[in-house]
Amino acid sequence: MKLVSLVALCLLPASSGVAAPVAATLTSGSVTGAGFPEPLVQQPKVSTTTKRSGGGSTGGGFGGTASAFLDVGNSGGATNVALTGTATHTNEFGYTAAYTDAAVVLTVTEAATYAITNLSTTKVNNVSTAFNPVTLESATGFINAFSATRGELSPGTYRLRFGVAAAQPFTFSFSLVSTWYNQFNTTGCKDTSVNWTLALRKPCHGDLNFDTLVDDADFQSFARAYDILGCAQPGMPQGCPADFNNDGVVDDFDFQMFVVSYNELVCP
Ligand SMILES: [Ca+2]
Ligand SMILES: [Ca+2]
Secondary structure, eight states: OOOSOTTOOOOOOOOOOOOOOOOEEEEEEEEEEEEESOOSSOOOOEEOTTSEEOOOOOOGGGOEEEEEEEEEEEETTEEEEEEEEEEEEOSSSOEEEEEEEEEEEEEEOSOEEEEEEEOOEEEETTEEEEOOOEEEEESSSOEEESSSSEEEEOSEEEEEEEEEEEEOTTTOOOGGGHHHHTTSSSSOBEEEEEEEEEEEEOOOTTOTTOSSBOSHHHHHHHHHHHHHOBTTSTTOOTTOTTOTTOSSBOSHHHHHHHHHHHHHOBOO
């Protein structure tokens, strides 16, 4: 039996709150360059202890360059862990790459929701192809994934590995970065560009569509989950994001938490 009427809510006017970012930093790790044949020009490994890492390059007569940069910044009310980089390789064989020599450790000191935006592409057989250049895994923290790109992080540490590579098709299998490139049914790619962002925000229980507002759209999502009730029931969204108190059901306790956020409207 449901104790609370879900139709008794009314939309309140927006407040002027500015979302505050999450305390997060890169605490260790390094990025290096690699290539085959042996790199003619290679930058040294770069540490991440100043919140930044840089990649290496190979070049000279083998026609390749690669770089990768990971940085932490704040914009739009989010703390953004952003990876950018490029790789080219024009020689008829070999490859050029920048990759994590030691996994970059991301330390998050408060609970956060995350959203991954990945615009990375490479050309496979001259066709621009999307791919994922990053693996994100927990070290001491816990990842509660709502979907492939959305979820929550507990306070703790997380490991990021990434690779940016280019090679001529069918000539070399670049094992150092194969984690990210074996998703293609080929050993070659070129004109690689990576653009990957992990946006961290303070948890906003009730914002089920991640638009930083808790409004009627979220209410409709919550009402559907409330009708399903059990997190393991068919039809419940992955990760059961409407189960705000993590007890396995979406019930009146969660609704009480939802109402608090709904009344605030704007996420903290
Ligand atoms: Ca929302
Ligand atoms: Ca619950």
